[in-house]
Amino acid sequence: MTVHQGRWTMEDRAEQIMRSVPVEVPPGTAALSVELAYDRARGVLDLGCEGPAGFRGWSGGARDRYTITPGWATPGYLPGELEPGVWHVLLRLHRVPTDGLDFTVTTTVSDKSPNQPTHEQPPSPERMQRRPLPEVDGRTWLAGDLHSHTVHSDGSSTVSELAVLAVQRGLDFLAVTDHNTVSHHPELAPAGARYGIDLIPGQEVTTDRGHANAWGPIGWVDFRRPVDDWVAAVGRDGGILSINHPLGGDCAWRQPVTDRPRHAEIWHSGWFDRTWGAPLAWADAWRPDVIPVGGSDYHRPGSDGLPGNPTTWVLADDGDVLGGLAAGRVAINAGPQEALLIRLGDELLALDADGTVLIRPDGSRAVIRGDRVLLPAGDGLHLLETSSTEVVAICR
Numbered sequence: 001m002t003v004h005q006g007r008w009t010m011e012d013r014a015e016q017i018m019r020s021v022p023v024e025v026p027p028g029t030a031a032l033s034v035e036l037a038y039d040r041a042r043g044v045l046d047l048g049c050e051g052p053a054g055f056r057g058w059s060g061g062a063r064d065r066y067t068i069t070p071g072w073a074t075p076g077y078l079p080g081e082l083e084p085g086v087w088h089v090l091l092r093l094h095r096v097p098t099d100g101l102d103f104t105v106t107t108t109v110s111d112k113s114p115n116q117p118t119h120e121q122p123p124s125p126e127r128m129q130r131r132p133l134p135e136v137d138g139r140t141w142l143a144g145d146l147h148s149h150t151v152h153s154d155g156s157s158t159v160s161e162l163a164v165l166a167v168q169r170g171l172d173f174l175a176v177t178d179h180n181t182v183s184h185h186p187e188l189a190p191a192g193a194r195y196g197i198d199l200i201p202g203q204e205v206t207t208d209r210g211h212a213n214a215w216g217p218i219g220w221v222d223f224r225r226p227v228d229d230w231v232a233a234v235g236r237d238g239g240i241l242s243i244n245h246p247l248g249g250d251c252a253w254r255q256p257v258t259d260r261p262r263h264a265e266i267w268h269s270g271w272f273d274r275t276w277g278a279p280l281a282w283a284d285a286w287r288p289d290v291i292p293v294g295g296s297d298y299h300r301p302g303s304d305g306l307p308g309n310p311t312t313w314v315l316a317d318d319g320d321v322l323g324g325l326a327a328g329r330v331a332i333n334a335g336p337q338e339a340l341l342i343r344l345g346d347e348l349l350a351l352d353a354d355g356t357v358l359i360r361p362d363g364s365r366a367v368i369r370g371d372r373v374l375l376p377a378g379d380g381l382h383l384l385e386t387s388s389t390e391v392v393a394i395c396r
Helices: 010-015 160-169 186-195 228-238 278-286 321-327
Strands: 002-008 019-026 031-038 043-053 055-062 065-068 085-095 101-111 140-145 173-179 198-207 211-213 240-245 263-268 291-295 311-316 330-333 342-343 347-352 356-360 366-367 373-377 382-385 389-395
Touching: 002 019, 002 186, 010 065, 019 031, 019 101, 031 043, 031 085, 043 065, 055 085, 085 101, 101 311, 140 198, 140 321, 160 173, 173 211, 173 330, 186 198, 198 321, 211 228, 228 240, 263 278, 263 389, 291 311, 291 330, 311 321, 311 342, 330 342, 342 389
Parallel strands: 140 173, 173 198, 240 263, 263 291
Antiparallel strands: 002 101, 019 085, 031 065, 031 101, 043 055, 043 085, 140 311, 198 211, 211 240, 311 330, 330 389, 342 347, 347 373, 356 366, 356 382, 382 389
């Protein structure tokens, strides 16, 4: 066991926000355990790990300890060989008070691996009835959510528990986007097959100056690098990068980026007052051809929105959600059964939206009368608003 004690100051944070504590891992090590202690009432230190062969995991401020073995690891961390050499306990100085923050890092290496924790798989749920929507050129509208979290970062649900909840909510797909890690990716396909839902691999690339979702079966995105590097890496691997909750309080988007991603999470569960037009104004200013998406940012019951609040609808070829997203065939509404506006080629279909107002890209308006109304479509974003100017649906 090795104990490292110290004190971080505001000057330390100003000089370099990411710090590390070295750990010597000898040959034959079967388990590395790390524990971080500090006064959480006074600050926040984010926790992670990097080995000689590269990044091994991240839990941010959600955990104060982790274990890595060849066969299993604490959620958020990658199991695998514990190569001998110098490892690093990563510490991001997220919040440091004016008079500094004392901390203790305790590391333990062992030649024996502790038993792997086990979890029972929840039973298959009853699915909410799917909404009947017309096909378009052989493509199908699928309902989903592009932003959610599990125990692999700061959520409370296992991957299977999250899948069950999404099925109960009537979703066809769900992107699981844990913070700065891909440790959940191996669990997604088996859980998706078990419960009958497309669980899309994702990661929320998380910094103090903004968050972005990276979707697709791609490699880990190094959040410590400039955003231009994220864009290049995700594009090279065939994924999609989206700016998250750009007006989201202390995690609003303030990062410099040369090639602005086209996708942006315009409708986030934190958009509590949808008469507030700032998210739409931000989208107009971001780039003229922005592809808006929605995300619940689900973490746990009673926090954020439930999966599918809001719902992102994607017009997909043979279930290819990412292909439909990349092409911009999307619509967003408040939930799987709420008022909806979708594009059917050169027409729009407004469903269960009687008494709302369609606002076209050129600013012209049309009142919706009836529960199933067809209208001509233009190029760009179309909105449905209530008489009090609350946004209830978006379609590109």
